[in-house]
Amino acid sequence: FNTVRLAEFAWGLLEPEPDRCDFAWLDRAVDVLNAHGLRVVLSTPTAAPPPWLLAAHPDIAQVDEQGRRVGPGTRREACANHPVYQERSRRIVEQMAAHYGHHPGVIGWQTDNEFGCHDSARCYCPHCQAAFRAWLQEKFTHVDTLNRAWGGAFWGEVYTSWEEIPLPTRSRAQRNPSHLLDFQRFSSDVWRRYHAQQIAILRRRCPNHFVTHNLMGFFPDLNAYHLCEGLDFVSWDNYHYFGATPATVAASHDHMRGVLRRNFWVMEQQAGQINWSVYNPAPPPNFVRLKTYQAIAHGGDGVIYFRWRQARAGSEQYHSGLLDHAGRTTAGYEEARQIGAELQRLAPMLAGTAPRPKVAILLDYDSRWVLEEQPHNQLLRMNQPPDFVLPHPVLLMDREDEPDERFMTGRAWLAWQFLAPYIALWEDNIPADIVAPEADLTGYRVVLAPFLNLLRPAVVSNLRRFVQAGGALILGPRSGLKDEHNRLFTTPQPGPLTELTGSTVRFFDSLSPERSNELRWQESVTRMGRVSPVGFWAEVL
Amino acid sequence: FNTVRLAEFAWGLLEPEPDRCDFAWLDRAVDVLNAHGLRVVLSTPTAAPPPWLLAAHPDIAQVDEQGRRVGPGTRREACANHPVYQERSRRIVEQMAAHYGHHPGVIGWQTDNEFGCHDSARCYCPHCQAAFRAWLQEKFTHVDTLNRAWGGAFWGEVYTSWEEIPLPTRSRAQRNPSHLLDFQRFSSDVWRRYHAQQIAILRRRCPNHFVTHNLMGFFPDLNAYHLCEGLDFVSWDNYHYFGATPATVAASHDHMRGVLRRNFWVMEQQAGQINWSVYNPAPPPNFVRLKTYQAIAHGGDGVIYFRWRQARAGSEQYHSGLLDHAGRTTAGYEEARQIGAELQRLAPMLAGTAPRPKVAILLDYDSRWVLEEQPHNQLLRMNQPPDFVLPHPVLLMDREDEPDERFMTGRAWLAWQFLAPYIALWEDNIPADIVAPEADLTGYRVVLAPFLNLLRPAVVSNLRRFVQAGGALILGPRSGLKDEHNRLFTTPQPGPLTELTGSTVRFFDSLSPERSNELRWQESVTRMGRVSPVGFWAEVL
Amino acid sequence: FNTVRLAEFAWGLLEPEPDRCDFAWLDRAVDVLNAHGLRVVLSTPTAAPPPWLLAAHPDIAQVDEQGRRVGPGTRREACANHPVYQERSRRIVEQMAAHYGHHPGVIGWQTDNEFGCHDSARCYCPHCQAAFRAWLQEKFTHVDTLNRAWGGAFWGEVYTSWEEIPLPTRSRAQRNPSHLLDFQRFSSDVWRRYHAQQIAILRRRCPNHFVTHNLMGFFPDLNAYHLCEGLDFVSWDNYHYFGATPATVAASHDHMRGVLRRNFWVMEQQAGQINWSVYNPAPPPNFVRLKTYQAIAHGGDGVIYFRWRQARAGSEQYHSGLLDHAGRTTAGYEEARQIGAELQRLAPMLAGTAPRPKVAILLDYDSRWVLEEQPHNQLLRMNQPPDFVLPHPVLLMDREDEPDERFMTGRAWLAWQFLAPYIALWEDNIPADIVAPEADLTGYRVVLAPFLNLLRPAVVSNLRRFVQAGGALILGPRSGLKDEHNRLFTTPQPGPLTELTGSTVRFFDSLSPERSNELRWQESVTRMGRVSPVGFWAEVL
Ligand SMILES: [Zn+2]
Ligand SMILES: [Zn+2]
Ligand SMILES: [Zn+2]
Known part of the structure; x- marks a missing residue:
């Protein structure tokens, strides 16, 4: 082990009250890790806005396709088009980047966490309605151009102004496919732009740190090629859920490598049971080793195990760690240790290599x-x-x-x-x-x-x-x-x-x-x- | 081919702005068709209110059983009890009827399109709440009469005024069946009245034209006998979707003939694949011929194929036509042509016939x-x-x-x-x-x-x-x-x-x-x- | 037959207008029954608030996990935290208890009816939001204590005031399990308190009557041990629905007996078909006898058959009775009569007995x-x-x-x-x-x-x-x-x-x-x- 990721949902801890930041606990964590020779990857914590922010602005929570406000209080509920969420996101990233930008023990950043997860790619709130119309206006300039491009004439979908264009909410009849496609492109673009703001801040404040994001393999809702523009490399979270096979995981590695056409990291590699699939068996012996070598073989330059110790509380209680809830080492821990030893011998042979398929x-x-x-x-x-x-x-x-x-x-x-x-x-x-x-x-x-x-x-x-x-x-x-x-x-x-x-x-x-x-x-x-x-x-x- | 149906969702094209009608494009279409010996059936376009109308009056969109506003922008989303939608419907029908009432190339009218389709028969908006109470008052006169008729005493459903009677929205326990039945009768009656307004306008303006409506076979939500009062004949749309069999289609023909006890038209006869069933195979050879003859045998006096050319855009893109998306003729086209030739010989024998079952x-x-x-x-x-x-x-x-x-x-x-x-x-x-x-x-x-x-x-x-x-x-x-x-x-x-x-x-x-x-x-x-x-x-x- | 239960949803009949009570019809019913030697168990009618109450206060209706207002007009739709519903409930119970508290033909009371039925245990309305926060404050005193107990740090769920704590409505990601558990405990406690108010009124007004409530066997949403505090004995409603077996019914009896560790009543024993299961076969011969003896063998001190005569109207039309809709006796009636005769011989042997398992x-x-x-x-x-x-x-x-x-x-x-x-x-x-x-x-x-x-x-x-x-x-x-x-x-x-x-x-x-x-x-x-x-x-x- 030589690298640890921290802080991916810690907004509520880093900014316990509006505009009062508390980095002391994280400083201490980084220092302890550095003292033991471990380098740190920090995450911007924007995937989990703090309770005080949602309490003050309940309409930061997204609205779903059926017009229902998403319940706040977990993660990924925020609308990327809400001006206050945007502004608060920029501020906390600025603060973190300013604080750790030149910290010798920090080597890089993970932006946010798993954009689009929990069906959060698309929002149907009034802010998104306005943003979608503006996006369409920028794309088509004239509403008649849009009318021609979308071809809605048969059902009389002929718009005379941008304000008439609805969000493609749940409707009785099937929506115009051109309308839907542009909304999906728009939604993907919303997160690209939100992401780009964070990347820009990190580049400015942390010139010596790498910047990456943890994708979810073949996740469909966001255009990975666009979302990752400007990153140093792509990371992804490799879980063997219900239905996965060695081949589907191999393909996921190859897709992740193909996004920027560059080697990648596995930012979260399960080291035992997960908690969210249909059922969650303990992996067979050598599973963690096999997964790690598969990642390396496909161009993985870094593998971080999720997580260090099983969480005592919260919704991921049943997710395993290298240590269990009682602090005992797990089978995954032993395998990870073995890999560490093996990689010391292998590293010289692997350094700088990358797959070059035909x-x-x-x-x-x-x-x-x-x-x-x-x-x-x-x-x-x-x-x-x-x-x-x-x-x-x-x-x-x-x-x-x-x-x-x-x-x-x-x-x-x-x-x-x-x-x-x-x-x-x-x-x-x-x-x-x-x-x-x-x-x-x-x-x-x-x-x-x-x-x-x-x-x-x-x-x-x-x-x-x-x-x-x-x-x-x-x-x-x-x-x-x-x-x-x-x-x-x-x-x-x-x-x-x-x-x-x-x-x-x-x-x-x-x-x-x-x-x-x-x-x-x-x-x-x-x-x-x-x-x-x-x-x-x-x-x- | 001797007849073409036009304009069934063209409100947005016919009235591109409030109170400014544009019939020029439709005049041209009718003229071109007439010049080639084709007669025209026009549709009132009220099934698809134009975007400007819904943008100005968002509450024209229906409310579903769960209290959710239906998303606008496709078709059939309008509430028939909304006064503005009613008024605007009357106006566009008046305008069309006035314009084409004495046009020699127009032979008749289809009112609206597939009333009740897309689960639109019942609406739970405030306008419907008021209309339902008024309908009940007209039916029962005294609220005590209603209490006795509905028999709600066991669960204490004893009303003291009309204003206490709720719409039968989604509830925890099963609703009183008498309440539900009267709401279904009311909802069916709402569309009967809406329909009757259009029929009355067309009768007044177009004394020489027939008036029909395209039903959907065994569609359950509207009482077909009531809905079709005052029509010259019934039409229906004959699609061989998942689960249909020759016998169920035969029964549909016989039900459609039984609504007014008169021969009928098939206003939409599929001529190839459809786009909305579980899966949509290309029909086997002679399917279109067989379907056409089956319709004739059951009392079909007219069969119109849907549609002339596959739509390039919109949600029915994958619905076949007599011509495909690239303008090539399809197998259905060839069969339809063959039928045309055959019918010239058969017409004298078929004219004036009708089934007379015992x-x-x-x-x-x-x-x-x-x-x-x-x-x-x-x-x-x-x-x-x-x-x-x-x-x-x-x-x-x-x-x-x-x-x-x-x-x-x-x-x-x-x-x-x-x-x-x-x-x-x-x-x-x-x-x-x-x-x-x-x-x-x-x-x-x-x-x-x-x-x-x-x-x-x-x-x-x-x-x-x-x-x-x-x-x-x-x-x-x-x-x-x-x-x-x-x-x-x-x-x-x-x-x-x-x-x-x-x-x-x-x-x-x-x-x-x-x-x-x-x-x-x-x-x-x-x-x-x-x-x-x-x-x-x-x-x- | 020697006992009859009455009035379980009769609020609308007992208080046909606000503050005007009409007990005449119920007096007559009780008198007629008494005259024939039948004793009466009365129910407080609060499970079905009258239409005038919901029409005047639509927000008495609960809000579900998705934020949707529950449709009024059946039963169990009321929020136990709504102040007007609480006040009106107290008042009608006071009135009934005052009227019948010393009636010689009334032997006891059933509070309300099947608390929690129809998914009504949990409500997500603003009244519940406030009550939940107050409940948490009473439990934890300091919000930091709650933060530690819930352990929400990983996703930044760190609250700085009670007002930031959301109801656990439908959310994207899985909720914090500690948050959820406390909400379930709170919701169960809400009904315990609501129940306790009714028990207190009945104790004060009707010192010689027993007080019970009809539970639903293994119903999961309310903590039966807490809900039944202060009752004389537990009752339950014994229906053999889809999936029930003789063993599951036996276990239900034993659980019901275990709630207060005391013999129980079956307040509703089906005597024929029910109306609400997947399908509802007529029971085989001797079913009613067998069910009755099974209840007695497990410590049932009373069994009341539901219902006397099949309801002509309302959502339970298809639920059988001892008499059918046409007033004819059913097979269940004959069996119940036979049991009555048999029990006269058995009663001396059974009196005062109770199971004493090891x-x-x-x-x-x-x-x-x-x-x-x-x-x-x-x-x-x-x-x-x-x-x-x-x-x-x-x-x-x-x-x-x-x-x-x-x-x-x-x-x-x-x-x-x-x-x-x-x-x-x-x-x-x-x-x-x-x-x-x-x-x-x-x-x-x-x-x-x-x-x-x-x-x-x-x-x-x-x-x-x-x-x-x-x-x-x-x-x-x-x-x-x-x-x-x-x-x-x-x-x-x-x-x-x-x-x-x-x-x-x-x-x-x-x-x-x-x-x-x-x-x-x-x-x-x-x-x-x-x-x-x-x-x-x-x-x-
Ligand atoms: Zn939004
Ligand atoms: Zn309506
Ligand atoms: Zn509530």
């Missing part, structure tokens, strides 16, 4: 959002399990080795559609980067686009460049159907990529589960042979 | 509402699937030939109880009318009343007349239990029908699924033999 | 609440079924003889964990008391504590006394993990009970369903042999 997989947030909203087949959900397909999720556990077929078909089109090719590569030890569709593709021999449903102009030209330079591009189903405004192209699918494919889709079909089939891969393709389920969707060329 | 099945809305609210067995739901009985709805698809047993037992008591006898007749090619219990039953030899739970006095005398004239009346279970106020009769079931049946029910039973059984029909009854599931309910004579 | 089972409400909130395994729910484990509840019915395995594992950790040992005893005819953990344990040879997760200091000393006096104490899993503030002990499990067990838990595990096992009891332990499912949770010593 294959890239494109992960596009617009397309995720668009397909999640309009699967055209309720069995093809991007993120959420349709209950009726998974009556027995309990049967899906303990299948660490491969995604279960039912899991694939039900819970996650993302899993099936996106992870299936990843897993095929992973099983043959072919490393892959998972990157944005606008990323520089130079150097890759193969680029996979498993679900590039929506094409922004820059993506089209990027792929054209790649193919024209001799690269092999493999498109998955539903590619090239939507333009940047989430309208259907008026040309056959794959729209502007047709010049690259040379063929078009005659029509698509949304299939019943009884019309599923199996795809058998030849031995020569995958060494182990493999049967993949296919179904739910078909495209006829 | 069997009637009674469909009573009061009884639907009452049984849906108080099934006394959660497996007997009229309209909504109880999840726990249908964990695998996906297994139920692609069973075009007959209602699946699990579907029957779970999703729809209506299906089992109401459709089972219909299907038995349908399989033997015995046509049936589906009509109101007060309908003139002269000329029928057999009348089936599958679930006539509630008996209004006029229904009792109607059935007495029919039986005394020698007709055969077959009552299903749960018949004759409730009086017009939704109270239990104080005489044994079937209450006032006992003089016709000559026997009474000793007691009824609500059975567990394990106590289900099978009914085997003799060959002589149905040519094909048949096994029907029976269970969930029993009555001992 | 085994006690501890049922602790704090532990129920704590485990329900933090099962750490979603398959271990105390009260509510996790849908995904019970896709086929319909398969579980008609298993009167033993709790079904799937039922056990899914619906109710309470059932499995708490009832499993009870059932083992029950099958061997070993009677047991079900009592509070603070109850005097003198005289018991064995005490079972199936899930004593939270230990208050008084419980620890009580158990210490019992064991030191030679008693055998059997602890179930999860025992001794939490202190009185719902924090983890800083000593190994079972915390302060370790001195009694002599061993500690090394770690616990939350298991997947695939890691379940079977426990086979030897013949010598249970005469019949028995296989119990084990799983979901493990503790390694």
Whole structure:
């Protein structure tokens, strides 16, 4: 152990009353740790605004899609568009950064904590309503331009002023998909801007510290590429929850590495049971070691275990630590100690290394959002399990080795559609980067686009460049159907990529589960042979 | 093709600003269509109030049963009791009717669009609260009369003034069924009155045009017999969604024909995939032809395909058209063209024909509402699937030939109880009318009343007349239990029908699924033999 | 029949207008009953405030966890912290008690009706917010004491004034468990105090009448031991709903007897079908007799059948009575008459008897609440079924003889964990008391504590006394993990009970369903042999 993260929700302790900061306790903690040779990563504490702030401004709490005020008093309830929350956030970050900016024992910062967690990415309060209209005005300039881009004419959604545009709250009929997509982009942008303010303060006050943020792997609600602009590197929190498999975790590492195309940290690595999944078994022997080496193999430059000692109180009581509630060491502690010793020998060999795959997989947030909203087949959900397909999720556990077929078909089109090719590569030890569709593709021999449903102009030209330079591009189903405004192209699918494919889709079909089939891969393709389920969707060329 | 429907949600385009109407674009469309020999059916656009109206009067949006304001910006969100919405509706209908009332290329009108769709039949806003109290006062005159009719004494629901009567919003305990029934009748009546205003305007302004409305088959929330008073004929929108079968569609046609006891139109006939069901397969070959001929065989005098070209934008993007998003013709287009040619030959034989069945099945809305609210067995739901009985709805698809047993037992008591006898007749090619219990039953030899739970006095005398004239009346279970106020009769079931049946029910039973059984029909009854599931309910004579 | 209960929701009839009481109709009813030799138990009618009261004070209606006002107009909607409801409740109870306090035909009172029913135990309105803060202030005196007890530091939940403490409304992240526990204790205490006011009035006005309340068996939301302080005896309402078995009913009787450690009444004994379960079959022959004798065998001193005649109107229309809706006698009536005759012979033998078991089972409400909130395994729910484990509840019915395995594992950790040992005893005819953990344990040879997760200091000393006096104490899993503030002990499990067990838990595990096992009891332990499912949770010593 050589690094400790501190203070991620400590606003209430650091600023116990408005404008009165108390860093004494944290100074002491940092000093003690430094004295024992441990370096400190500090977090800005803005994920948990203090009780006095919400009591004084109850409307800092977000409003959900149904118009209900979110209950205050836990974390992540604050609206990033509320001016007082913004101002108070800036102030506490300034204060912390000023205090620790030149502290020799602090090496870097984690901004906030898990942006978007607990369904907090989108808020429907009056501040957000005003901000959304301003964002749209900045994007479209004229309301008629918006009307054309959104194409709401059929249901008479023709706006004559910005003030008429509603938030896409819960409605009776399905919302206009263009309206929804822009709201998701807006919401993602709100957090990007909120984040950028913190980064700017830290850069100014702490020129020698790194700045990172702890993401949540394949979390869908925020565009990770945008959110992480300006960070030194990406971190993420690696929990093996219900449904995770070694391959999904591998893919998460590769996505995290692909966000900035740089090595990453695991800011929270579970070292025992967690407390928030369907059930939370104690990991098997060597789990912590295995997880740590997997992270390193995928480009992890740092791994911090969460947490030191099991919390005695609060909602994470049942979350394990390196020490348990009674202060006893746990199995995870012993494994972490062993790793520490092993890494001392390995460090010289690992230093400065990074994966350099020849294959890239494109992960596009617009397309995720668009397909999640309009699967055209309720069995093809991007993120959420349709209950009726998974009556027995309990049967899906303990299948660490491969995604279960039912899991694939039900819970996650993302899993099936996106992870299936990843897993095929992973099983043959072919490393892959998972990157944005606008990323520089130079150097890759193969680029996979498993679900590039929506094409922004820059993506089209990027792929054209790649193919024209001799690269092999493999498109998955539903590619090239939507333009940047989430309208259907008026040309056959794959729209502007047709010049690259040379063929078009005659029509698509949304299939019943009884019309599923199996795809058998030849031995020569995958060494182990493999049967993949296919179904739910078909495209006829 | 000889007819086109236009403008069903075009309020925002027709009245882009308050009181400034713009008919130029629609004039042009009508003219172009007329120039090519196509006649036009216009819709009043009131199902989609324009953004400026909702922005100026946010409380036009309905309030749901939980007290939540419905999000504006799609369609069907308006409260029919809001005075401004009423006034603005009248005005735009007046304007359109005045403009097109004597247009030679317009042949008729569709009022609004699918009243009640998207769960919009009932609203719980203050305007509705006041209107409900006024409706009750008109019905009962004295509040004591209401107290007696509703029988709320046991829980102390004794009102001393109209102002004390709440809307039946979401409550902790189950609401008084008499209160609920009158609210459902009131809500249905609200839309009948709203509709009647439009019909009156169109009659006055457009004496040579027909007036119709597009219903949704067996849609439960509005009393179709009342809603369609004053129309020339009924139309309906025929979509083959998840769970539909040829027999359920046949029954829908017969119900639609039975509403006014007159031939009908199919105002929207799908010509390919839809976008809103569980999944949305491309129909098999000849589907569009088959559907069209089925409509004609059941008394359909007009069939309009929805829609001409797949919408590029908006929430119905994935809904197919005769042309696809890229402007290419679809399989549905080819079939529709073939039908057009065939019908030219068939038209002389079909003209003026109508089905004249000897069997009637009674469909009573009061009884639907009452049984849906108080099934006394959660497996007997009229309209909504109880999840726990249908964990695998996906297994139920692609069973075009007959209602699946699990579907029957779970999703729809209506299906089992109401459709089972219909299907038995349908399989033997015995046509049936589906009509109101007060309908003139002269000329029928057999009348089936599958679930006539509630008996209004006029229904009792109607059935007495029919039986005394020698007709055969077959009552299903749960018949004759409730009086017009939704109270239990104080005489044994079937209450006032006992003089016709000559026997009474000793007691009824609500059975567990394990106590289900099978009914085997003799060959002589149905040519094909048949096994029907029976269970969930029993009555001992 | 010798006793009748009356007036449990009759506020609207007894006080038809504010401050004008009308007891004439009730006088007449009591007189007629007395004239036929029947004694009367009266209920205070406060469970159903009259319409005029809610119309004048709409904010008497509770607010739910999501901030939604509960719809008025049924029953149990009133907030016990609303000053007007409190005042009006006191007044009507005073009036009734003054009127009937010395009536010779009235023998006793039932307070209110089924406190907590319809999810009414907890309210989130502004009155409750203020009352909760006052309750906390009384408990902790200083807000810093609360901060330490709740341990909210990790998420910065550090309060500087009572006004900052929110109600634990629906929040994004899981609430602090200490906050939640105190809110549940507070809510239970609110109803205890409300109840105490009624008891005090009745004691003062009706010195010769007994006072009781009708509980609902294992109902979880209110602490029955506290709620029933000051009653003469406990009553309860015995309905055989979906999932009940003879053993669960036996356990309910024993819990009801254990609340005050005194014989009890069954205030409502179903005599036929009920109307509110999943389905509601007519009971088999001799059901009513069997239920009545079971009650007597467990210490029931009175059994009243609900209800005399099936209600013609209102939401309980489908609930059976001794007479049906048409006034005919039912099977239940005949059985009740037979019992009446039999009891005349048996009464001399039964008079003054009471069960005196040598085994006690501890049922602790704090532990129920704590485990329900933090099962750490979603398959271990105390009260509510996790849908995904019970896709086929319909398969579980008609298993009167033993709790079904799937039922056990899914619906109710309470059932499995708490009832499993009870059932083992029950099958061997070993009677047991079900009592509070603070109850005097003198005289018991064995005490079972199936899930004593939270230990208050008084419980620890009580158990210490019992064991030191030679008693055998059997602890179930999860025992001794939490202190009185719902924090983890800083000593190994079972915390302060370790001195009694002599061993500690090394770690616990939350298991997947695939890691379940079977426990086979030897013949010598249970005469019949028995296989119990084990799983979901493990503790390694
Ligand atoms: Zn907001
Ligand atoms: Zn309304
Ligand atoms: Zn309250």
